[in-house]
Amino acid sequence: MTSLVFSQPRSLVVSSETDDWASGVCDCCDDMADCCLGFWCCPCFACKTTKAYGQCLCLPLLDIFGCIPPVTMTMRVSMRQRYGIKGNMCQDCVCATCCSPCVWCQMSREMKTRKFPAVLGDIVHRR
Template sequence: MSWPVSMQPEAMRTSIEEGDWSSGICDCCNDMKQCCFAFWCCPCFACITTREFGQCLCLPLLDIFGCIPPITMSMRTSVRRRYGIKGSLCRDCLCSTCCLPCVWCQMSTEMKKRTLPTVLSDIISR
């Protein structure tokens, strides 16, 4: 005898705690070497940062063709999602449109601070 199913299983819900950016949008001067590189050669800096994030090296060059830089905005959104950072698509769009080098510096800084250093004992134990 089979009983009718009266309740379907629910999807597992996980609570992901969202945090803030480790640096502000105007904190790019904290690392002067990075700041100068981003301001004087933003396309090169953006390509390198994109590659370090694991995306295509030349992807940021597509930003040249629009008034709202779609790649910068989508990269900022991806960085936020990967690291659980609070924000919105609207804010990503606004920041990416108004201060391109600052956004790339902020993303680069975030990736550097969130990357865990490789420890020799971890490599040996594998």
């Protein structure tokens, strides 16, 4: 039995511009619903955000091992690279280690602001 494909993967839009984050790490009050969920149940919020980004739903649960949350840091690095945001891995490590819920809220706000599809496929560069 063969299955039919009704939709094709959409292209991933990658910005070639070097930009800043749309909001700061401490700007949690910009989206109170995300802020409350991120503060009171960060693991649930991190899983929800990771799924919206197009990754495995349970990936953030690996952050419970170790001092530095590896998944939070790598998601932040990935988002910086995908959206062309200025920064470096050292800043990502410090932010992820010092205030993980704030970082997850920032990444969620960034995805809402950018509204780029989080789908793997052909890469299209904007100019």
